[in-house]
Amino acid sequence: MSAPLSLGPARPVPLSAVNPVAQLSAVLVVTCVLLVSGDPVTPGVLLAAELALLPAAGLSRPGDVLRRTWPLLLSALGVAWVNVAFGSLDGGEAWLSGGTWALRVVALALPGILLVASTDPVRLADALTLHWRVSTRFAYGSLAALRLVPLLAAEWETIRLARRARGVDGGRNPVAHVRLLASTAFALLVGAIRRGSRLATAMDARGFDSGVTRTNARGSRLQPLDRWFVVGAVALCAAAVTASVLSGAWSPVFS
Known part of the structure; x- marks a missing residue:
């Protein structure tokens, strides 16, 4: 991997x-x-x-x-x-x-x-929230999304290897390869939507959508x-x- x-x-x-x-x-x-x-x-x-x-x-x-x-x-x-x-x-x-x-x-x-x-x-x-006054909900929501990118890459590899282990392979047929690629992308999309929904709920539970002005512990x-x-x-x-x-x-x- x-x-x-x-x-x-x-x-x-x-x-x-x-x-x-x-x-x-x-x-x-x-x-x-x-x-x-x-x-x-x-x-x-x-x-x-x-x-x-x-x-x-x-x-x-x-x-x-x-x-x-x-x-x-x-x-x-x-x-x-x-x-x-x-x-x-x-x-x-x-x-x-x-x-x-x-x-x-x-x-x-x-x-x-x-x-x-x-x-x-x-x-x-x-830096974006402190110097450019970017909305904290947007800035930290984007940060959370970026943190998920490595997980998406790892999940793509996991799906590909799991299908190969079950004998699902396109072989030498380019059409089969395209179909396999599309189905893998769809499975990855479904997983990403589910993970994003859970992440959004968790962030709302922590007050990211409360409208209250947030402070910054690290500073910039x-x-x-x-x-x-x-x-x-x-x-x-x-x-x-x-x-x-x-x-x-x-x-x-x-x-």
Whole structure:
């Protein structure tokens, strides 16, 4: 059976010193720039900076990076292939367009991977409720849902192995594999709904839906490092756009 999915760092990493809301603010800045830019230079510069932060998030080993990013890489390759195969451009322009879209997909999603790898979900929920005034019911409900994700991954593996032990296998028939996948997903969905209902009842019983203002035992503080982190993200985005303009590649999506 595969190792359980982790939604937080197993040990403190350098990037975890940055407050989660500061990381989220930096992610929003990068996201806005990437959504506007349609050239390969801007996402290329930002992606290089994001890759440089991987060791600070505790992802220095290639195996750890690949384990967390393989769905993202497959998605980027799929986006590139769709643009090359079904786009209106031909030849080198089609490949350039596909590569640009792939770069944008990776550059957009990688900050989220860095955030998840370096931030304890409990610390994130505390920061959201204290600094961004997010509803405690929403923040801690989302936290509880995130805590269930490793259980869903483990339950998926349990269902798959149990069916294989009973001789339920698709064999070499792709249609049978699709049906087996759909039935496994349905069984997982039913279990998730039941578990979510029990969790919602337990949280209501503990007063999460009482409407009373809740206090916070752990607290969350913004340090000078957090402000400099956001300023650095803004400066990096400005440098990426400047490099794109000076190279003549700048091409806004909405132009």
